Amino acid sequence: MLGGGLAVALIAAYLWRRQPEEATCSPPISYGRDECPVCKMVIDYEPSSAAMFVEEFGRRRWYFFDDLGCAAVWYKVVKSRGGRVLAVCARDRVDGRWIDLRNAVVLITDEFTSMNTGFLAARPENVDRYRRGDVRWGPRPGRLVKTTTGACLLERFKYGETWSVPPGWDEGC
Secondary structure, three states: OHHHHHHHHHHHHHHHHOOOOOOOOOOOOOOOOOEOOOOOOEOOOHHHOEEEEEEEOOEEEEEEEOOHHHHHHHHHHHHHOOOEEEEEEEEEOOOOOEEEHHHOEEEEEOOOOOOOOOEEEEOHHHHHHHHHOOOOOOOOOOOEEEEEEHHHHHHHOOOOHHHOOOOOOOOOO
């Protein structure tokens, strides 16, 4: 009987290691219940929410964020601890679908977001739709100030004093 248990454990370990390197962007977030690990706020505002699937300390898990700024801060925390970021997901502000933030355009807007960063995500083909106000999901869109890449946000953004957005954080992107 001991041999059967060992065989099951070995097969389970093999199958776990064969999981894909990247997770799909369909995070199991519970709005109104999950808490952001950065600002400790409960995530309840969908347009600025994000999620990250990571592998660290020998296990894989999802983290959830109420603002793209918090996701960018946590991205650097995971990297500094030697972890791997397998997926970074955000809601497309135009249609509400989950998208890969690393391949998205970050909209820098005057729109409300949970941490007042104004950061929102969109697929590249949806940027002009946002600019025109052709948004089919969430509240009325704000003014688009400028855009940057998801990679720039993840690599360079960090909050300033009192959770502010430091001027020029995206210079050189």
